[in-house]
Amino acid sequence: xxxxxxxxxxxxxxxxxxxxxxxxxxxxxxxxxxxxxxxxxxxxxxxxxxxxxxxxxxxxxxxxxxxxxxxxxxxxxxxxxxxxxxxxxxxxxxxxxxxxxxxxxxxxxxxxxxxxxxxxxxxxxxxxxxxxxxxxxxxxxxxxxxxxxxxxxxxxxxxxxxxxxxxxxxxxxxxxxxxxxxxxxxxxxxxxxxxxxxxxxxxxxxxxxxxxxxxxxxxxxxxxxxxxxxxxxxxxxxxxxxxxxxxxxxxxxxxxxxxxxxxxxxxxxxxxxxxxxxxxxxxxxxxxxx
Numbered sequence: 560x561x562x563x564x565x566x567x568x569x570x571x572x573x574x575x576x577x578x579x580x581x582x583x584x585x586x587x588x589x590x591x592x593x594x595x596x597x598x599x600x601x602x603x604x605x606x607x608x609x610x611x612x613x614x615x616x617x618x619x620x621x622x623x624x625x626x627x628x629x630x631x632x633x634x635x636x637x638x639x640x641x642x643x644x645x646x647x648x649x650x651x652x653x654x655x656x657x658x659x660x661x662x663x664x665x666x667x668x669x670x671x672x673x674x675x676x677x678x679x680x681x682x683x684x685x686x687x688x689x690x691x692x693x694x695x696x697x698x699x700x701x702x703x704x705x706x707x708x709x710x711x712x713x714x715x716x717x718x719x720x721x722x723x724x725x726x727x728x729x730x731x732x733x734x735x736x737x738x739x740x741x742x743x744x745x746x747x748x749x750x751x752x753x754x755x756x757x758x759x760x761x762x763x764x765x766x767x768x769x770x771x772x773x774x775x776x777x778x779x780x781x782x783x784x785x786x787x788x789x790x791x792x793x794x795x796x797x798x799x800x801x802x803x804x805x806x807x808x809x810x811x812x813x814x815x816x817x818x819x820x821x822x823x824x825x826x827x828x829x830x831x832x833x834x835x836x837x838x839x840x841x842x843x844x845x846x847x848x849x
Contacts, residue, residue: 562838563831564605567779568680574782575672577790578828579665587797588653589821591660597828598667604835605674617666621659628655636806654804683773698753706746713741782830789827796820 563571582594602613628651630642635650676684681696717738797820800811811817 561778563834564675566782566834567773567775568676568684569775570779570783570786571675571680572684574786574827574830575668577786579668581790581793581797581824582661582664582668585797586657586802587800588657588660588802590793590797590824591657591664593821593825593828595660595664595667597825597832598664598671600829601831602667602671602674604832605671613670617663620666621663624659624662625652625655628652628658634805635808637808650804650806650808653808657802657804680773702746702749705749706742709745710738710742713738713745717741782834785830786827789823792823793820793827796823 578594578597582590585591629647630645632651632654633646633648635648637649638646639649639652640647678696678701682694685692685696717734796816796818800814800817800820802811803809
């Protein structure tokens, strides 16, 4: 079963760049809503861990940004109510909701990107252009997980030695600084060990060879051709259709061009979901034939 995550890393990268770029620079509430829904659905499909904290943080961020904008920006002609002689307008609130939807959608896209694009895929993606950059990215991603594991070990060992025995802010601050100092020393020491190990293995002494398990297949070629087409149709349709937020919120007239843009972007957003569902149905069908 070959899901969207199993596609060629170049195709996956082009897809994420396309969907996030259109969402960030379109300033279109409909595009933002489509992007947010697609990003959440893809995140739920790719993330095997049920991270409730991620959704709570996203919901809190959405609410805070939507509420803060009308409190700091008083543009707009439709006044809902007044707080301390500051008018809270409907247009500012709508603009805050649209902006927060775009930001949360992009954050979800990046979370899905970090799940799909593993270190070996990043190494393949950047290896042909800059082997050193690919190595740095691969090592950085590796040390993020190692740092987290080592941090838990250090905190547990320090608690066993009597750290954090006084439940107050000063003791917590001193304990945190001590653990932080230990972790910095550990990271520097591991960096030196890694550098010495690579030097001993002859890294950089000769021409670097590359090995990869990723190859372009017919599905990758088709997907790589579909993404620019859907992106071009979406951009062509939304460029001329502008939403006006101030002084009054106005919606552009729906035309065939704008409808085609929304449909194209929606289909492009759902491409990973469609691919995963198709492969799942195909897998179940093949299992039923056994």
